[in-house]
Amino acid sequence: MREVTDYISKNLQAIRKERGWSLDKTAKMTEVSKAMLAQIERGESVPTVTTLWKIANGLKVSFSSLISQQTNSVRVIKKQDRNLVTEEENHYRVHTVVPFSPEKQFEVFTVELDPDNEHTSLPHNPGVEEHVFVKKGQLEMDIDGTVETVDEEEAIIFDGNQPHIYRNIGDNVLHLLVLIYYAQ
Structure with a gap:
């Protein structure tokens, strides 16, 4: 840390x-x-x-x-080298998989959310789009009052510039892959 x-x-x-x-x-x-x-x-x-x-x-x-460590060189990001940030008393864990690239305008994270927990995200800047892929578990997304259930191996895409809540409604740890795209 x-x-x-x-x-x-x-x-x-x-x-x-x-x-x-x-x-x-x-x-x-x-x-x-x-x-x-x-x-x-x-x-x-x-x-x-x-x-x-x-x-x-x-x-x-x-x-x-x-x-993330800022670098311009090409590199392989090993699992053990990913940066970890936690919240919600360590029930919400975010690992950087692919750091932001100014040329590509996106970044990728893995997210783990323990059962019976949720994480509220503040709205991002206008033009930010989130692509959330459920690897394991069952996700309930509340996007500014619109609630959607996303099952394992499914995805949800939404404008990130509105309040949104990730909820683990399953019995096991929820594993997500999150791509955040920053429109220019």
């Missing part, structure tokens, strides 16, 4: 400085407090998934660009 915290710290600071933004402006754009942003940049605080999404949306960058 220390490695992910270091990536988040360095990436947030690099993006902010590249734009010439103060912590005050960054706080205003992301709706995350200046104190919290400073703690994240110093590596003193591990942000939640929700906080990372608020930062990504406010900075108009991908989620994985905050949590």
Whole structure:
């Protein structure tokens, strides 16, 4: 987890400085407090998934660009090298599979959600589209009040710029593959 915290710290600071933004402006754009942003940049605080999404949306960058080591080289991403971020008291786990690519405008995650748990996601920026593939289990998606059940080996695609909730309605851990596409 220390490695992910270091990536988040360095990436947030690099993006902010590249734009010439103060912590005050960054706080205003992301709706995350200046104190919290400073703690994240110093590596003193591990942000939640929700906080990372608020930062990504406010900075108009991908989620994985905050949590992954930035590199321009081609690489194989080994299972043991994936970055892990958790929320909901560790009942919701997100692993980066394919970090964001500016050329392709997408990123891919695996998500694990324990039985009888849910994760509420804040709306993403306009133009963000989510493709959610159920690998194992049964997913109930609540997309701004529209509820859909997605079974194993099925998928759901929706505009990510609206509130959405992932619910595990099965008896076992829910395994998802999530592709997030960022329209230009």
